[in-house]
Amino acid sequence: MSEGKREHPRLILHNFLSLEECKELEFIHKSCSTVGYRPNVFSTTLSHLIATNSPHLLIPFVSIRERLKEKMEETFGCEFELFIEFTGLISWCRGASIGWHSDDNRQYLKQRDFSAVCYLNSYGKDFKGGLFRFQSGEPATISPSAGDAIMYTADDRNIHSVDEVTDGERLTLAMWFTRDSSHDEDSKLVSRLSQCASHEFPLPLPASANMYWFCPHQHANGFDICVARLHLLGFDVHSLQDNDRSLDSSEQLVRPIQLAKGGELLTREFTNVLHALQVVQFYHWKASELKTSKVEYDTVEEVKAISQPQVETINALNAVFLPDKSLVTTIFGYSCSTGEEKDSLNLTDISSAMITSWEEYTCKLLKELLSSLPQWKTYQTIHKVESG
Ligand SMILES: O=C(O)CCC(=O)C(=O)O
Ligand SMILES: [Fe+2]
Incomplete structure (x- = not known):
């Protein structure tokens, strides 16, 4: 040296x-x-x-x-x-x-x-x-x-x-x-x-709500970072528990939810907000590939126009989890690309074909994890295990 x-x-x-x-x-x-x-x-x-x-x-x-x-x-x-x-x-x-x-x-x-x-x-x-x-x-x-x-x-x-x-x-x-x-x-x-x-399909399980709650110093309002990241890509969250008044609002995100965008609602249910976020971010990552491979989308059954009560539920959730949308853009957004990200994904693209592709990715990683784990345990190190 x-x-x-x-x-x-x-x-x-x-x-x-x-x-x-x-x-x-x-x-x-x-x-x-x-x-x-x-x-x-x-x-x-x-x-x-x-x-x-x-x-x-x-x-x-x-x-x-x-x-x-x-x-x-x-x-x-x-x-x-x-x-x-x-x-x-x-x-x-x-x-x-x-x-x-x-x-x-x-x-x-x-x-x-x-x-x-x-x-x-x-x-x-x-x-x-x-x-x-x-x-x-x-x-x-x-x-x-x-x-x-x-x-x-x-x-x-x-x-x-x-x-x-x-x-x-x-x-x-x-x-x-x-x-x-x-x-x-x-x-x-x-x-x-x-x-x-375990061998079960791994659906994400949110940690405690405060781990996702961002509150800037000396700022009264904060936001939930999962709802915020969905919002940045133009998606809103619709809860399926809006009639259950016994539920604390923070619990709404750890229960089944739907995604909405531009006046339309995806009928598919996600297990919780993290599940929806993982699928949307996967699509965001793979968007160009999946679009060029021209998957046939079966969207007829999957997307419906939003009803007024559904709009109210979405607004009520936003009032709790994203009280200040401009703060989200300030913290997570990039002024040089504002708008582009939001417009890049359609609700109809979060369809069966895309979800299948996320599931295949997940299964492939799980398989590799399960086949590596015995060796990892033996050597107490996390290392590449050649398959086959
Ligand atoms: O992100 C970086 O470039 C360095 C971060 C750093 O210095 C630290 O986390 O200790
Ligand atoms: Fe450092």
Whole structure:
């Protein structure tokens, strides 16, 4: 290593992830995230995916984690020494930032030896602000670009910051690595998976409502991030329990719901809001592919005009879960693309063919999870298991 590299051990990798990998992780984050640990930050951890009955969504992380760990060990000369301490998808929305710090700067973070951040979307194209800066050494500034990754030591040789995001949603995969086996994330995840992974089709199960409730500092109104993400793609939620007055409004989202858009209602019922969100985000991810493959839609039975009482139910739900729609656009929206996203998906597209495609994707991941789990248990690590 040259003198400069020894003082500030770090590595920048361009196109470490493929754009398809970035899109898949974005789909997972936009369907599963919760409010995060800092203002205007949202996160999806692997243990949260397990806890909300979506353990199959760990599969897209497996080879990425493995590649990052190998690259980290090779770069910093610590082959076979590292354990992954934490893996999470983090999004930084308008107003989010972090000042100068090293990643091991708290007593409870001392086990962290190395950090990796993979950028899943791009500065300028998807968000503004959010540049990453190292306090000293080269490169000094990193402009996030989808697929790029940075690796650095978690100590004070790599003090860094993130500029405030001023528009859009900046998305990353953040990972920390440790030499201390007692902080190994894999063994904890494997033991949770052993308790919960089943052969049943995994329908998402929402966590407690407060984990989805975003309330900006000093702001009276907040919103539910699942309803908000549906709203950003132009969908409203219709509850099927509006006659049951005994229900607390927060319970409406964990029971069957329908989706509405532009004066029409999809008759299909989703088990809960997370189920609807996962299907809609899947479609958003796959929209171009599915449209070009010209699936024949059987929409006659599936979409009906909205009735007045249904409009009232939708408005009542919005009053509780999205009292300030402009706040949603402020936090999650990107002014350079406003409107486009909303118009890109039709209600009729969320039809049988599309839902079948989401179910096939889910089943494929579940199958891979179930066939990998015995080996994961044996070795207490999450790694790629060749099938067949
Ligand atoms: O997102 C980034 O670029 C870095 C985030 C960071 O510094 C942190 O979470 O500690
Ligand atoms: Fe950091």
